[in-house]
Amino acid sequence: MKIREMHITPIAIVDPPLLNAAGLHAPYALRIIIELITDNNISGISEIPGSEKIRNCLEESREEITGKDPFNLTNIFKSLESKFSGVDNDIRGEQSWDQRVLTHIFSAIEVACLDIIGKETGRRISDLLGGTVREQVPFSAYLFFKHKGAGGELGFDIDPSASGWAAARQAQALDVEGIVAQGKAMREAFGFQSVKLKGGVCAPEIELECLRALHNEFGNKVPLRFDPNGVWSVETAISYGKEMEGILDYYEDPVRGREAMSRVRKALDIAIATNMCTTSFKDIPESIRIGSEDIILSDHHFWGGLRASMHLEWLCSVFGRKLSMHSNSHLGISLAAMLHLGAALKELHYAFDTHYPWQEEEVIKGGKFCFENGFISVPKGPGLGVELDKEALAKLHNNYKRCGLMHRDDEIEMQKVEPGWKFELTRW
Numbered sequence: 001m002k003i004r005e006m007h008i009t010p011i012a013i014v015d016p017p018l019l020n021a022a023g024l025h026a027p028y029a030l031r032i033i034i035e036l037i038t039d040n041n042i043s044g045i046s047e048i049p050g051s052e053k054i055r056n057c058l059e060e061s062r063e064e065i066t067g068k069d070p071f072n073l074t075n076i077f078k079s080l081e082s083k084f085s086g087v088d089n090d091i092r093g094e095q096s097w098d099q100r101v102l103t104h105i106f107s108a109i110e111v112a113c114l115d116i117i118g119k120e121t122g123r124r125i126s127d128l129l130g131g132t133v134r135e136q137v138p139f140s141a142y143l144f145f146k147h148k149g150a151g152g153e154l155g156f157d158i159d160p161s162a163s164g165w166a167a168a169r170q171a172q173a174l175d176v177e178g179i180v181a182q183g184k185a186m187r188e189a190f191g192f193q194s195v196k197l198k199g200g201v202c203a204p205e206i207e208l209e210c211l212r213a214l215h216n217e218f219g220n221k222v223p224l225r226f227d228p229n230g231v232w233s234v235e236t237a238i239s240y241g242k243e244m245e246g247i248l249d250y251y252e253d254p255v256r257g258r259e260a261m262s263r264v265r266k267a268l269d270i271a272i273a274t275n276m277c278t279t280s281f282k283d284i285p286e287s288i289r290i291g292s293e294d295i296i297l298s299d300h301h302f303w304g305g306l307r308a309s310m311h312l313e314w315l316c317s318v319f320g321r322k323l324s325m326h327s328n329s330h331l332g333i334s335l336a337a338m339l340h341l342g343a344a345l346k347e348l349h350y351a352f353d354t355h356y357p358w359q360e361e362e363v364i365k366g367g368k369f370c371f372e373n374g375f376i377s378v379p380k381g382p383g384l385g386v387e388l389d390k391e392a393l394a395k396l397h398n399n400y401k402r403c404g405l406m407h408r409d410d411e412i413e414m415q416k417v418e419p420g421w422k423f424e425l426t427r428w
Protein backbone atom coordinates (compact mmCIF):
# COMPACT_ATOMS: atom_id res chain seq x y z
CA MET A 1 0.00 0.00 0.00
CA LYS A 2 1.32 3.43 -0.92
CA ILE A 3 0.22 7.01 -0.31
CA ARG A 4 -0.62 8.36 -3.75
CA GLU A 5 -1.99 11.84 -3.06
CA MET A 6 -1.70 14.43 -0.33
CA HIS A 7 -4.24 17.28 -0.13
CA ILE A 8 -3.57 20.22 2.17
CA THR A 9 -6.49 22.63 2.67
CA PRO A 10 -6.21 25.67 4.94
CA ILE A 11 -9.56 26.66 6.43
CA ALA A 12 -10.91 29.43 8.66
CA ILE A 13 -13.67 28.80 11.20
CA VAL A 14 -15.85 31.42 12.85
CA ASP A 15 -14.61 32.21 16.35
CA PRO A 16 -16.22 34.63 18.83
CA PRO A 17 -14.17 37.46 20.45
CA LEU A 18 -12.73 35.41 23.32
CA LEU A 19 -10.10 36.98 25.58
CA ASN A 20 -6.96 35.38 26.92
CA ALA A 21 -3.55 36.40 28.26
CA ALA A 22 -2.21 36.78 24.71
CA GLY A 23 -5.00 39.17 23.69
CA LEU A 24 -8.17 38.49 21.71
CA HIS A 25 -9.27 35.70 19.38
CA ALA A 26 -9.61 36.87 15.76
CA PRO A 27 -13.06 36.54 14.08
CA TYR A 28 -11.76 33.33 12.50
CA ALA A 29 -9.53 30.56 13.84
CA LEU A 30 -7.21 28.88 11.34
CA ARG A 31 -6.97 25.12 10.84
CA ILE A 32 -5.47 22.90 8.14
CA ILE A 33 -7.22 19.78 6.87
CA ILE A 34 -4.96 17.05 5.47
CA GLU A 35 -6.20 14.21 3.30
CA LEU A 36 -3.95 11.34 2.23
CA ILE A 37 -5.22 8.98 -0.47
CA THR A 38 -3.64 5.57 -1.06
CA ASP A 39 -3.15 3.66 -4.29
CA ASN A 40 -6.12 1.45 -3.31
CA ASN A 41 -8.26 4.61 -2.85
CA ILE A 42 -8.45 4.72 0.93
CA SER A 43 -8.69 8.27 2.28
CA GLY A 44 -7.14 9.20 5.63
CA ILE A 45 -7.80 12.62 7.17
CA SER A 46 -6.48 14.84 9.94
CA GLU A 47 -6.80 18.40 11.27
CA ILE A 48 -4.14 20.62 12.83
CA PRO A 49 -3.81 24.28 13.86
CA GLY A 50 -3.19 26.51 10.84
CA SER A 51 -0.45 28.95 9.95
CA GLU A 52 1.34 29.82 6.73
CA LYS A 53 4.58 28.45 8.12
CA ILE A 54 3.06 25.06 8.91
CA ARG A 55 1.16 24.98 5.61
CA ASN A 56 4.37 25.70 3.68
CA CYS A 57 6.25 22.98 5.53
CA LEU A 58 3.43 20.53 4.86
CA GLU A 59 3.65 21.42 1.17
CA GLU A 60 7.40 20.85 1.30
CA SER A 61 6.88 17.49 3.01
CA ARG A 62 4.81 16.14 0.12
CA GLU A 63 7.73 14.33 -1.49
CA GLU A 64 8.61 12.66 1.84
CA ILE A 65 5.03 11.39 2.20
CA THR A 66 3.86 10.36 -1.25
CA GLY A 67 4.96 6.91 -2.33
CA LYS A 68 5.37 5.81 1.31
CA ASP A 69 3.54 2.94 3.01
CA PRO A 70 1.16 4.48 5.61
CA PHE A 71 1.94 1.56 7.96
CA ASN A 72 5.61 2.60 7.94
CA LEU A 73 5.21 5.60 10.24
CA THR A 74 8.67 5.42 11.81
CA ASN A 75 10.36 5.75 8.44
CA ILE A 76 8.06 8.59 7.43
CA PHE A 77 8.88 10.38 10.70
CA LYS A 78 12.61 9.82 10.23
CA SER A 79 12.55 11.41 6.79
CA LEU A 80 10.44 14.35 8.06
CA GLU A 81 12.78 14.80 11.00
CA SER A 82 15.87 15.00 8.83
CA LYS A 83 14.11 17.43 6.50
CA PHE A 84 12.72 19.84 9.12
CA SER A 85 14.75 19.56 12.32
CA GLY A 86 16.93 22.45 13.40
CA VAL A 87 16.76 26.05 12.22
CA ASP A 88 13.79 27.82 13.85
CA ASN A 89 11.34 24.97 13.49
CA ASP A 90 11.62 23.68 17.03
CA ILE A 91 10.64 26.86 18.89
CA ARG A 92 7.45 26.58 20.89
CA GLY A 93 6.97 30.33 21.41
CA GLU A 94 5.82 32.29 24.48
CA GLN A 95 2.08 32.10 23.82
CA SER A 96 -0.29 29.51 25.16
CA TRP A 97 -0.36 27.75 21.78
CA ASP A 98 2.54 25.72 20.45
CA GLN A 99 4.28 26.88 17.27
CA ARG A 100 6.69 23.99 16.62
CA VAL A 101 6.47 22.80 13.06
CA LEU A 102 7.66 19.21 13.29
CA THR A 103 5.24 18.14 16.01
CA HIS A 104 2.33 19.59 14.03
CA ILE A 105 3.42 17.78 10.87
CA PHE A 106 4.00 14.49 12.70
CA SER A 107 0.54 14.77 14.18
CA ALA A 108 -1.07 15.59 10.83
CA ILE A 109 0.57 12.68 9.04
CA GLU A 110 0.23 10.17 11.89
CA VAL A 111 -3.51 10.71 12.41
CA ALA A 112 -4.22 10.52 8.66
CA CYS A 113 -2.11 7.34 8.36
CA LEU A 114 -3.83 5.75 11.39
CA ASP A 115 -7.17 6.61 9.76
CA ILE A 116 -5.99 4.73 6.65
CA ILE A 117 -4.65 1.78 8.67
CA GLY A 118 -7.94 1.58 10.58
CA LYS A 119 -9.97 1.55 7.36
CA GLU A 120 -7.65 -1.04 5.79
CA THR A 121 -7.89 -3.35 8.83
CA GLY A 122 -11.50 -2.58 9.77
CA ARG A 123 -10.51 -1.36 13.25
CA ARG A 124 -10.99 1.92 15.09
CA ILE A 125 -7.98 4.12 15.89
CA SER A 126 -8.64 3.54 19.61
CA ASP A 127 -8.11 -0.18 18.92
CA LEU A 128 -4.85 0.57 17.09
CA LEU A 129 -3.65 2.61 20.09
CA GLY A 130 -3.95 -0.35 22.43
CA GLY A 131 -7.65 -1.02 22.71
CA THR A 132 -10.87 0.74 23.55
CA VAL A 133 -10.99 1.08 27.35
CA ARG A 134 -14.12 3.29 27.38
CA GLU A 135 -16.83 4.17 24.85
CA GLN A 136 -17.46 7.71 26.11
CA VAL A 137 -14.99 10.48 26.88
CA PRO A 138 -15.79 13.30 29.35
CA PHE A 139 -15.14 16.95 28.50
CA SER A 140 -15.06 20.11 30.60
CA ALA A 141 -16.91 23.38 30.08
CA TYR A 142 -14.42 26.02 28.93
CA LEU A 143 -15.41 29.54 30.03
CA PHE A 144 -13.87 32.71 28.62
CA PHE A 145 -14.01 36.38 29.39
CA LYS A 146 -15.31 37.76 26.12
CA HIS A 147 -16.64 40.76 24.31
CA LYS A 148 -20.14 40.75 22.91
CA GLY A 149 -20.16 39.24 19.43
CA ALA A 150 -20.55 36.12 17.33
CA GLY A 151 -17.24 36.37 15.43
CA GLY A 152 -16.88 35.70 11.68
CA GLU A 153 -18.63 38.27 9.49
CA LEU A 154 -20.67 39.46 12.47
CA GLY A 155 -17.51 40.23 14.44
CA PHE A 156 -18.65 42.12 17.57
CA ASP A 157 -22.28 42.06 16.37
CA ILE A 158 -24.76 39.34 17.18
CA ASP A 159 -27.42 37.35 15.39
CA PRO A 160 -30.58 38.38 17.28
CA SER A 161 -32.46 35.33 16.00
CA ALA A 162 -30.10 32.93 17.79
CA SER A 163 -31.44 30.99 20.78
CA GLY A 164 -30.17 28.66 23.48
CA TRP A 165 -26.40 28.23 23.61
CA ALA A 166 -26.05 29.91 20.17
CA ALA A 167 -27.41 33.09 21.78
CA ALA A 168 -25.46 32.69 25.04
CA ARG A 169 -22.25 32.21 23.05
CA GLN A 170 -22.65 35.73 21.65
CA ALA A 171 -23.13 37.45 25.00
CA GLN A 172 -20.57 39.66 26.65
CA ALA A 173 -18.81 38.17 29.70
CA LEU A 174 -16.48 40.72 31.26
CA ASP A 175 -17.53 40.41 34.91
CA VAL A 176 -18.63 37.89 37.52
CA GLU A 177 -22.29 37.91 36.40
CA GLY A 178 -21.30 37.38 32.75
CA ILE A 179 -19.01 34.46 33.56
CA VAL A 180 -21.54 32.73 35.81
CA ALA A 181 -24.28 33.18 33.18
CA GLN A 182 -21.96 31.73 30.53
CA GLY A 183 -21.13 28.76 32.77
CA LYS A 184 -24.80 28.05 33.48
CA ALA A 185 -25.73 28.28 29.78
CA MET A 186 -22.87 26.02 28.73
CA ARG A 187 -23.61 23.40 31.37
CA GLU A 188 -27.30 23.48 30.54
CA ALA A 189 -26.62 22.97 26.83
CA PHE A 190 -23.91 20.29 27.09
CA GLY A 191 -24.15 18.81 30.58
CA PHE A 192 -20.51 19.40 31.46
CA GLN A 193 -19.56 18.08 34.89
CA SER A 194 -16.29 20.03 35.20
CA VAL A 195 -15.74 23.73 34.53
CA LYS A 196 -12.62 25.61 33.41
CA LEU A 197 -12.11 29.36 33.46
CA LYS A 198 -9.52 30.89 31.15
CA GLY A 199 -7.79 33.59 33.16
CA GLY A 200 -4.86 35.96 32.80
CA VAL A 201 -7.32 38.54 31.37
CA CYS A 202 -8.68 40.63 34.27
CA ALA A 203 -6.99 41.66 37.52
CA PRO A 204 -6.41 38.62 39.79
CA GLU A 205 -8.98 39.78 42.36
CA ILE A 206 -11.72 39.78 39.69
CA GLU A 207 -10.73 36.34 38.42
CA LEU A 208 -10.69 35.01 42.00
CA GLU A 209 -14.15 36.50 42.54
CA CYS A 210 -15.37 34.70 39.39
CA LEU A 211 -13.98 31.38 40.65
CA ARG A 212 -15.66 31.85 44.03
CA ALA A 213 -18.95 32.66 42.30
CA LEU A 214 -18.66 29.61 40.03
CA HIS A 215 -17.91 27.44 43.06
CA ASN A 216 -20.92 28.87 44.90
CA GLU A 217 -23.13 28.38 41.87
CA PHE A 218 -22.13 24.81 40.98
CA GLY A 219 -20.95 23.41 44.33
CA ASN A 220 -18.23 20.96 45.33
CA LYS A 221 -19.40 18.27 42.93
CA VAL A 222 -18.34 20.30 39.88
CA PRO A 223 -14.52 20.39 39.76
CA LEU A 224 -13.13 23.81 38.80
CA ARG A 225 -9.92 24.48 36.91
CA PHE A 226 -8.31 27.84 36.22
CA ASP A 227 -5.65 28.83 33.66
CA PRO A 228 -3.96 32.28 33.70
CA ASN A 229 -1.56 31.14 30.95
CA GLY A 230 1.61 31.96 32.87
CA VAL A 231 1.13 35.73 33.18
CA TRP A 232 1.03 35.81 37.00
CA SER A 233 4.18 36.35 39.07
CA VAL A 234 5.16 33.67 41.59
CA GLU A 235 4.06 35.99 44.44
CA THR A 236 0.65 36.66 42.84
CA ALA A 237 0.16 32.98 41.98
CA ILE A 238 0.90 31.90 45.56
CA SER A 239 -1.08 34.59 47.38
CA TYR A 240 -4.19 34.14 45.17
CA GLY A 241 -3.55 30.38 45.03
CA LYS A 242 -3.93 30.23 48.83
CA GLU A 243 -7.42 31.67 48.38
CA MET A 244 -8.19 29.00 45.78
CA GLU A 245 -7.29 26.00 47.93
CA GLY A 246 -10.48 24.04 48.44
CA ILE A 247 -12.06 25.69 45.40
CA LEU A 248 -9.85 24.51 42.54
CA ASP A 249 -9.45 20.98 41.28
CA TYR A 250 -6.34 22.11 39.44
CA TYR A 251 -4.39 25.30 38.81
CA GLU A 252 -3.06 25.45 35.25
CA ASP A 253 0.11 27.35 34.28
CA PRO A 254 -0.26 30.08 36.92
CA VAL A 255 3.33 31.16 36.18
CA ARG A 256 5.86 30.92 33.36
CA GLY A 257 8.58 28.26 33.26
CA ARG A 258 9.26 25.03 35.14
CA GLU A 259 11.31 26.64 37.91
CA ALA A 260 8.58 29.14 38.82
CA MET A 261 5.90 26.43 38.50
CA SER A 262 7.77 24.22 40.94
CA ARG A 263 7.95 27.09 43.49
CA VAL A 264 4.21 27.66 43.26
CA ARG A 265 3.52 23.92 43.43
CA LYS A 266 5.58 23.55 46.64
CA ALA A 267 3.79 26.48 48.29
CA LEU A 268 0.22 25.35 47.61
CA ASP A 269 -2.09 22.46 48.36
CA ILE A 270 -3.57 22.37 44.83
CA ALA A 271 -2.70 20.12 41.89
CA ILE A 272 -0.70 22.06 39.28
CA ALA A 273 -1.28 21.40 35.58
CA THR A 274 0.55 22.54 32.46
CA ASN A 275 0.38 22.77 28.73
CA MET A 276 3.03 25.53 28.69
CA CYS A 277 6.05 24.54 30.82
CA THR A 278 6.42 20.82 30.11
CA THR A 279 5.51 20.53 26.46
CA SER A 280 7.81 17.91 24.95
CA PHE A 281 9.58 14.68 25.90
CA LYS A 282 12.87 16.51 26.25
CA ASP A 283 11.32 18.65 29.03
CA ILE A 284 10.44 15.59 31.13
CA PRO A 285 13.80 14.99 32.91
CA GLU A 286 13.92 18.52 34.35
CA SER A 287 10.19 18.50 35.06
CA ILE A 288 10.69 15.40 37.22
CA ARG A 289 13.89 16.70 38.83
CA ILE A 290 12.36 19.98 40.02
CA GLY A 291 8.71 18.89 40.29
CA SER A 292 7.12 21.51 38.08
CA GLU A 293 3.61 20.01 37.78
CA ASP A 294 1.23 17.22 38.78
CA ILE A 295 -0.75 17.03 35.55
CA ILE A 296 0.50 17.24 31.98
CA LEU A 297 -2.11 18.42 29.51
CA SER A 298 -1.17 16.62 26.36
CA ASP A 299 -2.36 17.61 22.96
CA HIS A 300 -1.73 15.20 20.12
CA HIS A 301 -1.19 18.17 17.77
CA PHE A 302 1.68 19.43 19.95
CA TRP A 303 3.22 16.18 21.23
CA GLY A 304 3.65 14.65 17.77
CA GLY A 305 0.56 12.50 17.49
CA LEU A 306 -1.68 9.99 19.23
CA ARG A 307 0.94 7.29 19.79
CA ALA A 308 3.27 9.87 21.35
CA SER A 309 0.42 10.85 23.70
CA MET A 310 0.02 7.17 24.66
CA HIS A 311 3.77 7.03 25.44
CA LEU A 312 3.37 10.20 27.48
CA GLU A 313 0.71 8.53 29.63
CA TRP A 314 3.12 5.69 30.34
CA LEU A 315 5.88 8.15 31.31
CA CYS A 316 3.42 10.11 33.46
CA SER A 317 2.41 6.97 35.34
CA VAL A 318 6.08 6.06 35.97
CA PHE A 319 6.79 9.49 37.43
CA GLY A 320 3.59 10.09 39.37
CA ARG A 321 2.07 12.56 36.93
CA LYS A 322 -1.47 12.49 35.60
CA LEU A 323 -2.39 13.09 31.99
CA SER A 324 -5.25 15.08 30.54
CA MET A 325 -5.92 17.02 27.35
CA HIS A 326 -5.37 20.60 26.22
CA SER A 327 -7.42 22.17 23.44
CA ASN A 328 -7.44 25.01 20.92
CA SER A 329 -10.33 26.06 18.66
CA HIS A 330 -11.02 22.97 16.55
CA LEU A 331 -13.52 20.99 14.50
CA GLY A 332 -14.68 17.39 14.45
CA ILE A 333 -11.64 15.70 12.91
CA SER A 334 -9.44 16.86 15.78
CA LEU A 335 -12.24 15.98 18.19
CA ALA A 336 -12.51 12.45 16.75
CA ALA A 337 -8.75 12.00 17.25
CA MET A 338 -9.08 13.27 20.86
CA LEU A 339 -11.93 10.80 21.41
CA HIS A 340 -9.89 7.83 20.21
CA LEU A 341 -7.02 8.86 22.47
CA GLY A 342 -9.43 9.32 25.39
CA ALA A 343 -10.87 5.89 24.66
CA ALA A 344 -7.48 4.18 24.65
CA LEU A 345 -5.73 5.84 27.62
CA LYS A 346 -5.39 3.53 30.60
CA GLU A 347 -6.71 6.09 33.08
CA LEU A 348 -8.79 9.24 32.73
CA HIS A 349 -8.48 11.30 35.88
CA TYR A 350 -9.89 14.53 34.45
CA ALA A 351 -12.38 15.56 31.79
CA PHE A 352 -10.64 16.78 28.63
CA ASP A 353 -10.58 20.44 27.62
CA THR A 354 -12.34 21.40 24.42
CA HIS A 355 -13.22 24.67 22.66
CA TYR A 356 -15.77 22.76 20.54
CA PRO A 357 -18.94 24.51 21.85
CA TRP A 358 -17.50 27.86 20.74
CA GLN A 359 -17.54 26.76 17.09
CA GLU A 360 -20.72 26.37 15.08
CA GLU A 361 -19.25 25.08 11.83
CA GLU A 362 -18.17 21.56 10.97
CA VAL A 363 -16.09 19.85 8.30
CA ILE A 364 -17.28 16.27 8.80
CA LYS A 365 -20.34 14.59 7.32
CA GLY A 366 -23.38 14.54 9.56
CA GLY A 367 -22.62 17.79 11.36
CA LYS A 368 -21.34 18.35 14.85
CA PHE A 369 -20.73 15.73 17.53
CA CYS A 370 -23.32 15.67 20.33
CA PHE A 371 -22.53 15.87 24.04
CA GLU A 372 -24.50 13.86 26.54
CA ASN A 373 -23.98 14.89 30.17
CA GLY A 374 -20.64 16.33 29.08
CA PHE A 375 -19.53 13.09 27.38
CA ILE A 376 -19.10 12.27 23.70
CA SER A 377 -19.29 8.71 22.35
CA VAL A 378 -16.27 7.37 20.49
CA PRO A 379 -17.14 6.96 16.78
CA LYS A 380 -17.91 3.37 15.80
CA GLY A 381 -16.56 3.26 12.24
CA PRO A 382 -13.05 2.13 11.25
CA GLY A 383 -10.16 4.59 11.52
CA LEU A 384 -11.28 7.94 12.92
CA GLY A 385 -14.88 7.00 12.16
CA VAL A 386 -15.63 10.38 10.58
CA GLU A 387 -15.71 11.40 6.93
CA LEU A 388 -14.70 14.66 5.31
CA ASP A 389 -17.62 16.77 4.03
CA LYS A 390 -16.13 18.16 0.80
CA GLU A 391 -18.81 20.84 0.42
CA ALA A 392 -18.20 22.11 3.96
CA LEU A 393 -14.45 21.97 3.34
CA ALA A 394 -14.82 24.20 0.27
CA LYS A 395 -16.93 26.69 2.23
CA LEU A 396 -14.42 26.85 5.09
CA HIS A 397 -11.56 27.20 2.60
CA ASN A 398 -13.46 30.17 1.14
CA ASN A 399 -13.64 31.66 4.64
CA TYR A 400 -9.86 31.30 4.75
CA LYS A 401 -9.34 33.05 1.41
CA ARG A 402 -11.69 35.90 2.36
CA CYS A 403 -10.54 36.52 5.94
CA GLY A 404 -6.94 37.31 5.01
CA LEU A 405 -5.48 35.85 8.22
CA MET A 406 -2.17 34.03 7.79
CA HIS A 407 -1.37 33.08 11.38
CA ARG A 408 -2.76 33.55 14.87
CA ASP A 409 -1.93 36.93 16.41
CA ASP A 410 -4.13 37.70 19.42
CA GLU A 411 -2.11 40.85 20.25
CA ILE A 412 -3.01 42.55 16.95
CA GLU A 413 -6.69 41.60 17.42
CA MET A 414 -6.62 43.04 20.94
CA GLN A 415 -5.15 46.30 19.67
CA LYS A 416 -8.30 46.78 17.56
CA VAL A 417 -10.23 47.00 20.85
CA GLU A 418 -7.55 48.52 23.08
CA PRO A 419 -5.08 50.53 20.97
CA GLY A 420 -1.49 50.12 22.16
CA TRP A 421 -2.24 46.92 24.14
CA LYS A 422 0.88 44.78 24.49
CA PHE A 423 1.30 41.11 25.39
CA GLU A 424 3.38 40.80 28.58
CA LEU A 425 5.18 37.69 29.76
CA THR A 426 4.24 38.53 33.37
CA ARG A 427 1.30 40.90 33.75
CA TRP A 428 0.32 40.59 37.39
Ligand SMILES: [Mg+2]
Residues within 6 Å of the ligand: 096, 227, 229, 252, 253, 274, 275, 276, 326
Ligand atom coordinates in the same frame (compact mmCIF):
# COMPACT_ATOMS: atom_id res chain seq x y z
MG1 LIG B 1 -3.52 26.02 29.24
